[in-house]
Amino acid sequence: xxxxxxxxxxxxxxxxxxxxxxxxxxxxxxxxxxxxxxxxxxxxxxxxxxxxxxxxxxxxxxxxxxxxxxxxxxxxxxxxxxxxxxxxxxxxxxxxxxxxxxxxxxxxxxxxxxxxxxxxxxxxxxxxxxxxxxxxxxxxxxxxxxxxxxxxxxxxxxxxxxxxxxx
Amino acid sequence: xxxxxxxxxxxxxxxxxxxxxxxxxxxxxxxxxxxxxxxxxxxxxxxxxxxxxxxxxxxxxxxxxxxxxxxxxxxxxxxxxxxxxxxxxxxxxxxxxxxxxxxxxxxxxxxxxxxxxxxxxxxxxxxxxxxxxxxxxxxxxxxxxxxxxxxxxxxxxxxxxxxxxxxxxxxxxxxxxxxxxxxxxxxxxxxxxxxxxxxxxxxxxxxxxxxxxxxxxxxxxxxxxxxxxxxxxxxxxxxxxxxxxxxxxxxxxxxxxxxxxxxxxxxxxxxxxxxxxxxxxxxxxxxxxxxxxxxxxxxxxxxxxxxxxxxxxxxxxxxxxxxxxxxxxxxxxxxxxxxxxxxxxxxxxxxxxxxxxxxxxxxxxxxxxxxxxxxxxxxxxxxxxxxxxxxxxxxxxxxxxxxxxxxxxxxxxxxxxxxxxxxxxxxxxxxxxxxxxxxxxxxxxxxxxxxxxxxx
Numbered sequence: 001x002x003x004x005x006x007x008x009x010x011x012x013x014x015x016x017x018x019x020x021x022x023x024x025x026x027x028x029x030x031x032x033x034x035x036x037x038x039x040x041x042x043x044x045x046x047x048x049x050x051x052x053x054x055x056x057x058x059x060x061x062x063x064x065x066x067x068x069x070x071x072x073x074x075x076x077x078x079x080x081x082x083x084x085x086x087x088x089x090x091x092x093x094x095x096x097x098x099x100x101x102x103x104x105x106x107x108x109x110x111x112x113x114x115x116x117x118x119x120x121x122x123x124x125x126x127x128x129x130x131x132x133x134x135x136x137x138x139x140x141x142x143x144x145x146x147x148x149x150x151x152x153x154x155x156x157x158x159x160x161x162x163x164x165x166x167x
Numbered sequence: 168x169x170x171x172x173x174x175x176x177x178x179x180x181x182x183x184x185x186x187x188x189x190x191x192x193x194x195x196x197x198x199x200x201x202x203x204x205x206x207x208x209x210x211x212x213x214x215x216x217x218x219x220x221x222x223x224x225x226x227x228x229x230x231x232x233x234x235x236x237x238x239x240x241x242x243x244x245x246x247x248x249x250x251x252x253x254x255x256x257x258x259x260x261x262x263x264x265x266x267x268x269x270x271x272x273x274x275x276x277x278x279x280x281x282x283x284x285x286x287x288x289x290x291x292x293x294x295x296x297x298x299x300x301x302x303x304x305x306x307x308x309x310x311x312x313x314x315x316x317x318x319x320x321x322x323x324x325x326x327x328x329x330x331x332x333x334x335x336x337x338x339x340x341x342x343x344x345x346x347x348x349x350x351x352x353x354x355x356x357x358x359x360x361x362x363x364x365x366x367x368x369x370x371x372x373x374x375x376x377x378x379x380x381x382x383x384x385x386x387x388x389x390x391x392x393x394x395x396x397x398x399x400x401x402x403x404x405x406x407x408x409x410x411x412x413x414x415x416x417x418x419x420x421x422x423x424x425x426x427x428x429x430x431x432x433x434x435x436x437x438x439x440x441x442x443x444x445x446x447x448x449x450x451x452x453x454x455x456x457x458x459x460x461x462x463x464x465x466x467x468x469x470x471x472x473x474x475x476x477x478x479x480x481x482x483x484x485x486x487x488x489x490x491x492x493x494x495x496x497x498x499x500x501x502x503x504x505x506x507x508x509x510x511x512x513x514x515x516x517x518x519x520x521x522x523x524x525x526x527x528x529x530x531x532x533x534x535x536x537x538x539x540x541x542x543x544x545x546x547x548x549x550x551x552x553x554x555x556x557x558x559x560x561x562x563x564x565x566x567x568x569x570x571x572x573x574x575x576x577x578x579x580x581x582x583x584x585x586x587x588x589x590x591x592x593x594x595x596x597x598x599x600x601x602x603x604x605x606x607x608x609x610x611x612x613x614x615x616x617x618x619x620x621x622x623x
Contacts, residue, residue, distance in 0.1 A: 097218050097235035129235035130265070154239035156217040157232065158201055 002031055083148045083160040090140055092162040098129030100149040100161065110151075112162075116144045124162055127155060142166040168484050169193050169244040169268065173237045174208065176248030177227060179536045179553065180462075181208035184246045187476035196240045198233055200226035202544040207536040214240050221546045227251045230258055237267055244268035244483060246476075250548070253459040254281055270483040272458045276433045280456040290453040293432040295425045298444070298452045300367030308348040311366060315344060318368045324348065326355035327363035334358055337369055368452075372602035373444040374413050375399065376451070378426035379467045380439045381478055383488035388430050390423040391473065392494030394466050398590065400513070400606040405583070406590055407463040408501040409470050410494070412561065412599025413445060419494060422451055427492070429456060437482045438464075438475055447602075462504070462553070465534055469500035469557040498557055499564040503572070503587040505535075505552040507543050510586040517545040521579035526571035530557040530564070543580060551582060561599065565591055 002010075002024075014022055014033050023032045085091045094100070102110040102125055112124050123135045124144075146163035149155050171194040174181045181197060185208060188195045197212030202221035209215040216236040219226035226232065228251055237245060245267055247253040256274035263269060271277070280286045291297050299318040304327045305311045315322050315338070324347060326334025334355050338347045348364065356362040374397045382388040395411035396404045414422075426441035433456070440461050442454040464475045473490065482488065507516045523539040535552035537543070543551070556571055558564035569591045572584055590596055593609060607613075 097216060097232050097239065099239055130231060130238065154216075156236070157219050157226075158217050 002029070007031065085160075085163055086145075088165060089145060089163040090142070090166050091160045092124065092136070092138060092140075092164055094127055094136070094155045094157060094159045094161050096127055096129055096134060097156050098127040098134065098154070100151070100153050100155045101126040101128060101133075102147070102151045112144050112147075114144050114147060118142060118144060118164065127161075136161065138162075138164065140164050140166045168486075169480065171196060171213075171240065171242045172244045172246055172270070172480070173198065173233070173240065173242035173267075174212070174246050174248065175227070175233050176246070176251055176253075177203055177206060177208060177536075177547065179534050179550065180248040180460075181206075182211065182536050183534055184248060184476055185211050187474060187480060190474075191477060191480060193480065196236065196242050198227075198236045200546070202546055205541070207538060207541075216240060221544065223251065223546065230261060234261065234265055234267070237265070242267065244270055244480075246270040246479070247459065249459050249462055254457075256281065268483055270437065270479055272433075272435050272437050272439060276435050276439075277458045279433050280439075280458050283455060286455055287453070289432050290429050293428045295429050295453045296451060298368055298370075298454075301365045304363035304365050305348075308345055311348050311364075312341060312344055314366060315341065318366065321369045321371065322366045323369040324351040324364050324366050326351065326359055327361065327365055338366075370444055370446050370452075372447050372604060373397075374411065374602055375404075375442065375454075376411055376414065376422065376445045377440045377442040377457075377461075378423055379464070379475070380426055380430045380435065380441060381475070381482065381488060381490070382430060382436045382439075383482050384436050384485055385487055387488045388427050388435065389488065389490060389492030390426050390494070391467050391471055391475075391490075392496055393419065393422065394463055395601075396463065397601045397603050398596070398605055399603055400610070404463065404504065405606065406501065406503055406587070406596075407466050408499065408561075408564070409466045410496060410499065418445075418449060418451070423492075423494070425451075425453070429453065438479050462550070463502050465532060465553060465555045466500045466502045469532065469555055470496040470498055472497070498559050499561045500555060500557045501561075501564045501568050502553055502555045503568060503590075504550060504583070505554055505575070505577075505587070506549040506583045507551045507580045508549050508583055509581045510583050515545070515549045516581040517543040517549075519543075519579050520577060522576055523578075524574075524576040525552065526554070526574035528567075528571070528574075530567045531555070531571045532557070537577075551577070551580075554587075565597060 010022055010033055021034045112118055118138045119141050120138055122138045124138050125136050126133050127136055142164040144162055145165050148160045168191055172188050173196040174184045175198060185195045195212040197208045197215040198218045199206055199209050199215060200219050200221050201217060203209060218232035218236055219229050245262055252258040254277055256277040259269040259274045279289060287297050301314045321337055321339045324336045324338055336347050336351045338344050351364050352362040355364060374395060376393050376395055378393050379391040392409060393411050393414060394407045394409045396407045398406040422443055429441055438460050440457045443451045444454050445451045460475060460479060468475055508514060509516060519542045520537055520539060523537055525533040532555040533552055537551050554571055556564050556568035558567050572588050575584055595601060
């Protein structure tokens with residue numbers, strides 16, 4: 001039989017990895033966790049929540065015995081979706097497809113980092129496509145609270161790049 | 168064979184290409200607009216990149232977005248499907264400059280066949296019959312008589328400055344030409360300010376017959392027989408079938424040879440389709456060439472047992488064509504284009520599909536990107552599904568199509584299923600007796616031609 005801590009870890013695993021479910025059977029018991037994530041609209045400010053059903057049952061009993069099955073329904077908060085805005089934040093999204101770069105050149109300092117204040121029109125990063133370096137400008141005055149992609153990571157149209165807290 | 172193919176398209180054809188790639192163990196990249204995030208081609212592709220907002224101009228027609236997507240995913244080839252950029256020579260050229268393989272014919276062939284005047288000239292030079300007529304305006308009625316005698320009646324007098332169906336007069340014979348010529352010129356002056364008139368052979372009840380061409384990069388060009396696409400409404404095809412009830416083996420051979428001759432003259436590689444108009448007297452004329460895979464390609468696939476999209480991938484990858492030329496067909500296939508539109512008013516019907524249950528069973532194939540709970544976006548075309556019925560002969564294909572149409576459940580949006588049921592029941596259709604004027608007559612309930620519909 002699994003401990004409460006172990007079941008909690010399994011639930012977190014299901015949510016973090018967006019698994020459809022986990023099933024474990026050992027001598028004497030079977031645990032099955034169904035992961036069901038509500039579809040997230042990445043432009044909403046609501047974090048993803050996962051409703052998971054946890055079924056804990058004794059393994060098939062020996063001949064002649066019957067054992068009651070307990071079913072627990074557990075609602076768990078999935079870890080906050082990476083690219084979703086918190087209350088009051090504004091997401092700056094990529095207007096093009098390409099590769100995200102934090103700095104104007106490989107050895108230079110990044111344009112901005114978390115905590116920096118930025119002005120509307122200020123260049124925040126580069127998205128490179130077809131050898132063209134496109135400078136992406138801030139559309140708000142505010143403070144950088146999060147940088148989503150890693151340096152040199154491919155980004156698609158509409159992908160969140162920065163979370164900015166407007167002034 | 169390619170390692171990774173980017174599909175520069177959406178909907179059912181994107182899914183079709185993904186299926187061919189999957190069978191060949193080629194990885195796939197889907198590109199999509201924000202409106203298509205829940206689309207089936209996005210779901211089934213190995214990777215998906217959002218390339219823009221809903222409007223086609225900013226997404227599916229956005230060359231730099233598509234190329235950037237190919238770059239960041241490491242795709243080595245691009246399949247353009249049909250529509251969108253499928254016949255853009257400029258796009259093909261940009262891809263080549265970026266070291267991406269274009270799955271289609273050369274940019275030069277695309278340009279040549281895209282220019283209708285040039286295509287016609289190429290056909291004429293290659294000895295392929297073209298619709299006869301005077302290309303220059305006629306000096307006077309005497310010249311008109313001379314050209315008309317060469318061209319053969321009936322002819323159509325057309326205002327050189329005209330268009331939109333106006334300034335056109337059908338002339339049945341030489342006696343009528345003199346008076347009609349004068350009237351046509353007067354009308355042209357009044358409507359367009361220019362009295363110039365030219366003439367063209369008028370085909371009374373043509374059939375639209377197209378031939379499937381496949382060519383490799385080593386000069387081998389074959390044809391895979393015809394598709395009869397006469398059932399059209401406002402030049403939009405609704406039903407296609409193969410073989411054509413109107414073709415004799417001799418005619419098939421002549422038209423097939425003509426199609427190959429044209430493809431050779433265009434230096435054609437990969438898949439393409441040569442379209443002809445077939446007159447009721449058995450004469451055929453080149454109309455145009457489509458330098459891409461076509462919507463109705465499954466019809467040919469069903470009667471030949473070949474996979475045309477896989478062939479496209481092989482041809483583009485430099486493999487040799489081993490399929491023999493000619494129409495080695497088995498049975499009969501019919502395709503109905505199921506559109507999300509009102510079956511009577513033909514207005515589009517986007518929105519959420521609440522129930523979706525496609526038919527199956529013997530001889531039925533459904534190519535679709537639709538599913539239950541899918542929301543049809545309003546930004547793109549209305550093609551929802553291609554329903555293909557295959558049978559040992561035409562009667563069985565029709566019977567299977569009727570059965571399948573009856574079993575196709577789509578709720579939440581209006582579809583053209585009822586219209587197709589009407590077509591399948593029509594006595595003229597069942598007799599194989601159609602022309603490009605069939606839909607017009609069916610929708611008008613033309614009394615002179617209406618026979619009692621056969622019981623389904």
